[in-house]
Amino acid sequence: MNAPTAAAHLLPAIHLRDVPPALIDALQSRFGTQCSTAQAVREQHGRDEGSLQAPPPSAVVFAESTQDVADAVKLASQYDVPVIAYGAGSSLEGHLLAVQGGISIDVSRMNRVLSVNAEDLTVTVQPGITRKQLNDAIKDTGLFFPIDPGADASIGGMSATRASGTNAVRYGTMRENVLALQVVTASGEVIHTGTRAKKSSAGYDLTRLLVGSEGTLGIMTEITVRLYPLPEAVSAAICSFPSIEAAVHTVIQTIQLGVPIARVELIDHHTVRMVNAHSKLTLREEPMLLMEFHGSPAGVKEQAETVQDIASEFGGQAFEWASTPEERTRLWTARHNAYFAAVQSRPGCRAISTDTCVPISRLADCLLESVDEVEASGIPYFLVGHVGDGNFHFGYLIDPDNADERTRAEQLNHQLVARALSMGGTCTGEHGVGIHKMGFLLDETGAGAVNMMRAIKRALDPKNILNPGKIFAM
DSSP: OOSSSOOOOSOOOOOOOOOOOOHHHHHHHHHGGGGGGOHHHHHHHHHHSOOOOOOOSSSEEEOOOHHHHHHHHHHHTTTTOOEESSSOOOOOOSSOOOOOOEEEEEEEOOOEEEEEEGGGGEEEEEEEEEEEHHHHHHOOOOOOOOOOOOOOHHHHHHHHOOOOTTTTTOOHHHHHHHHEEEEEEETOOOEEEEEESSOOHHHSSSHHHHTTTTSOOEEEEEEEEEEEOOOOOEEEEEEEEESHHHHHHHHHHHHHOOOOSSEEEOOOHHHHHHHHHHOOOOOOOOOOEEEEEEEEEEHHHHHOOOOOOOHHHTTTTTEEEOOHHHHHHHHHHHHHHHHHHHHHHHHOEEEEEOOOOOGGHHHHHHHHHHHHHHHTTOOOOOOEEEETTTEEEEEEEEOOTTTHHHHHHHHHHHHHHHHHHTTTSSSSSSOOOOOHHHHHHHHHHHHHHHHHHHHHHHOTTTTTTBBTTTTSSO
8 A cells, every 4th residue: 555645735726717707796686695705704615624725715605595506506607617515614624615716605594494204204404404403403303313423514514525423333424314405506407316215226326426525516405314213212421441442442342243332432531631621521531432322221221231341341441321411411512522622722723634434343453553653743633533433533733833743744644544545444434535635535546436536527517616626636
């Protein structure tokens, strides 16, 4: 396995396309106050939570309907100007950056639940609704939407990046949970893919093609997703371990035994310390697993006892339960705030994040070798992982003005991704490719597969106006 062949941390060459005043005039004529060219608004829509930067878009259109999106795309297509869909802005790999200029289409106002089909366990929503808003809206149905990437991301953004998160070990990712889409194409046409049926053999699976395409093939305006019954019983637990290796082997054995655990998150001792300071907790500052069990009261009890026995074999101790909703919320809020806790631990820093995923059998090897490398580098870091499915995240905390630190952090990122690929893993488990992982995609899939992706992109977006400069270079 060779090291990655491209400097994946570098922005592609920025070649801004001309945005003619006639297009801005046309957008303002069509959308009125829904179209903004204010500097502050443009800058907000020209960055995400990652560390890369680029010039902001020339204008922002706040879409309120599918027709708004279609009209904005049609106008942009007339002038060959890029369009970039914007949801909650929580992506990490430069997905939102206007590297070729253009306009941003903000769909956050498209945040309605369109229909709930409780009997079929499905719901159809607009793309701007966030996962928390969705679950609040359906809480009286006895159902919930389980995909939880941590941030309160929009369903559109989660679909576009094929997100997963803490519950993926039990409920799968967005790939398994998106059933149907309404999409605006590069020409401004509105198409529908998929149905509410559980399965289909009708033609190409366009829904799966679009889920994970990062806004480069179409802009989603309606999304139908699976729902699940709220579990009868839920119990959460934490357990501390003498080493990361012991914690990971506990997870591996739990998965290999077929225990249907709903969540299992790894936090290393550095991150526990940061979380304690940020969330005012008193967790043991050792490698820790946060676990959650769903099912009947008897089933949850059996699952938890099995995992507790496994953990004790690997030196797990301080096994603590959180059975009330308040206690569980406190623990999972602390976990979800780990990124912000880490960033606040070094004022003024930026985090260069990774999200590789490996087969569960290679998880311990990949993690331990990567920990040794980052410890030797001297770069402050945090480590969290959705380790039940082999997915983990390092965050390298760098001074953005220190070129040496950035270089060292990116080298660590390169080494980690190369290691994951050599072990049969992937360069990105859930964040997506965006800009930051473009070079690694070629290493993972090979030139032939990337050329096939390019051919699909050219066929569906011949003017290359849908979020250009992302996933691969044209």
